[in-house]
Amino acid sequence: MLQPEKKQFLVICLLTVVLSSIGFLFLHFGLVDYGYTFFILVPLCIGFFIGKKPSWKSGSIIALLIGLVAFFYLLITAQLEWFFCVVMLFPLILILTLTGMLLGWGVRKKMESNKAKNKGFKLSIVPVLILLFSATIEHYFSEKNVYNEVESKMYLSYPKEKVFDYIKSVDTVNTDKPFLLRLGLAIPQKCVLEKEEPGARRTCYFEDGSIEERVTEIKRGEVLKMDVVKFNLPGLKWLKFEKAIYLFETKGGGTLLTRITTYKTELRPRLYWKFWEAKAIEAEHEYVLNDLKRRLDRDAVNQP
Numbered sequence: 001m002l003q004p005e006k007k008q009f010l011v012i013c014l015l016t017v018v019l020s021s022i023g024f025l026f027l028h029f030g031l032v033d034y035g036y037t038f039f040i041l042v043p044l045c046i047g048f049f050i051g052k053k054p055s056w057k058s059g060s061i062i063a064l065l066i067g068l069v070a071f072f073y074l075l076i077t078a079q080l081e082w083f084f085c086v087v088m089l090f091p092l093i094l095i096l097t098l099t100g101m102l103l104g105w106g107v108r109k110k111m112e113s114n115k116a117k118n119k120g121f122k123l124s125i126v127p128v129l130i131l132l133f134s135a136t137i138e139h140y141f142s143e144k145n146v147y148n149e150v151e152s153k154m155y156l157s158y159p160k161e162k163v164f165d166y167i168k169s170v171d172t173v174n175t176d177k178p179f180l181l182r183l184g185l186a187i188p189q190k191c192v193l194e195k196e197e198p199g200a201r202r203t204c205y206f207e208d209g210s211i212e213e214r215v216t217e218i219k220r221g222e223v224l225k226m227d228v229v230k231f232n233l234p235g236l237k238w239l240k241f242e243k244a245i246y247l248f249e250t251k252g253g254g255t256l257l258t259r260i261t262t263y264k265t266e267l268r269p270r271l272y273w274k275f276w277e278a279k280a281i282e283a284e285h286e287y288v289l290n291d292l293k294r295r296l297d298r299d300a301v302n303q304p
Contacts, residue, residue, distance in 0.1 A: 009063045012050055016067025016097075017074075019046045024075070026135075034238045035142065035268040037134045043093045045127040047100020052108045064101065068094060079234075083184035088276045145264040147242070150278050152285035157254040158296050161221035164248055167257070167292055168224060169193045169202075175291040180283035186233050188288055202226055209233040213244055221248050238266040239277070257292075259285045 023042040026032045032042070050064065072090060075081045081089075156163050170191045181187055191204040193215075202213040212230035217223055224246040231241055245260040261281050267273035 009059050012060055012063035013067040013070070015050055016046070016064050017071045019049065020068065020071040020093075021074075024071075024080075028080070032131075032135045033138055033142075033144070034266040035138050037131060037138050039089075039092060039267075039269065039272075040096060041127075041131055041134055043096035044100040044103070045131060047097035047102075048104040048107075048127055049100075050097075051101035051104020060101065061098065064097060065094070068097070084180065084280065085184075087183055088273075092272060142268075144266060145240075146266075146268075146270060147262065147264050148274065148277065149260060149262045150281040150285070151261075152259045152282055152289065154257050154259075154289045154293065155251065155254060156257060156293060156296060158300070159221070160248040160250055160255040160257075163255045163257055163292070163296070164221045164224065164246075166296055167246060168196070170288075170291070173288060173291045175287065175294050178283040178286050180280055181287055185280055185283060188284065196220070206233060211241060223247055240264050257289065259289060261285070 023032075023038065023046065026042075027034070027038050032038045047064075050060070068090070072081075072086045076083055076086060170188075172190055173188045177187065186206040186208060189205045189207060191202060193202040194200050196218055198215050198218060200215045200218075202215060204211045204213070209232040210230075211228060211233070213226035214229045215224070215226050217225040226244045228241040228244060241261065241263045243260070243262040245258075245262075247258040247260070249256040249258070261284075263277075263281070265273070265277060267277070
């Protein structure tokens with residue numbers, strides 16, 4: 001037979017995986033939104049349920065950590081989430097689940113000191129009721145999408161007309177990848193503009209999908225604005241790109257290129273997710289703009 005400590009360790013690992021999977025299924029089937037209920041209350045409640053059981057605190061934390069790693073590993077191998085999304089989510093879930101465990105421990109100690117074990121079942125029901133109430137309120141009364149904008153700039157020592165010609169269509173994007181792209185973000189491969197006129201289609205291809213844009217404003221060396229009309233990248237159910245904009249400005253004998261992406265997202269709390277969304281889109285911008293500079297520099301050297 002397993003020793004009580006080892007048995008408890010395995011129980012906590014299993015509970016963490018099972019409860020986390022149930023919470024994800026609620027999200028997957030639309031029972032909860034990508035908001036406060038799922039990202040804050042669910043991990044708090046999972047930690048609370050686990051925290052009411054164990055007495056070996058240090059082992060419980062290790063077991064929880066192993067259980068969370070196992071759960072996220074299952075998500076990645078089943079291709080339900082990107083590795084990058086898991087990296088963003090893990091710190092938030094870990095901190096909140098540990099907080100929930102501390103609350104559970106505190107409640108258990110209080111019950112033991114007051115000899116109120118008969119109230120354990122009622123206290124276990126309270127988090128479930130809170131989740132149901134919160135999910136309902138958030139689903140029907142909160143704003144579903146939030147609009148955001150991310151802007152990146154790069155100075156290039158070339159005329160703005162030449163910069164425009166090199167970015168309107170790109171045969172192959174191939175340069176050093178920023179760190180976040182190595183964590184599983186979609187990697188751009190090429191962009192094709194069919195015509196230089198409003199209404200024309202510009203399609204950007206990625207390793208695992210594509211983004212189709214429609215030109216709304218175009219002027220060589222001045223501006224290239226596009227609306228995103230079709231979005232086919234796996235794993236981003238919570239985000240939708242809206243506009244892609246390039247602005248060209250003569251500065252210091254070269255060009256100051258501004259890249260703007262506007263998008264809408266369902267993720268909350270915004271204080272946490274806005275930071276990661278911006279970092280992810282900035283990494284995509286950096287990759288494309290660095291490749292633009294590489295191609296301009298390469299051709300300038302090779303020109304007679």
